[in-house]
Amino acid sequence: MLTHFQFKPLYENNQMPGWRFSFYYQKQKLTGIYYSDGKIEWTGVKPPSTEEEATLFSRIHELMLYHVYD
Template sequence: MLQHFHFKPLFENSQLPGWIITFYYKQQYYKAEYKKDGKINWIGIKPSEEELPVVEKMVHELMLFHVYD
């Protein structure tokens, strides 16, 4: 489960898509850029290859709920 999930627009004009997301997963802090097409560009460390699909799925679900709802 992702904890302390936060997102903020990349641009002052909130009509332009793109967000910076931050969260904790398994007590590790992550930061990434979430693109309008759903692509995630990790800033710094990223989850292990084994956990990456699970984490990305959770991020997509949260972004759908908070941004696209």
């Protein structure tokens, strides 16, 4: 489960889309960048497995669609 999900614009002027995000997953803080095309780049520790990474991609994408594009 994702907890304490936060995001903020990558650029101050908001002209270029992109957001930094962070959250906790299994008691570990994960951080990354979410680009407007849906690509995610991890900036810290990566998820423990490929399967979990795919699940997290899906959850992050849903959260960003809800908070940013809604």
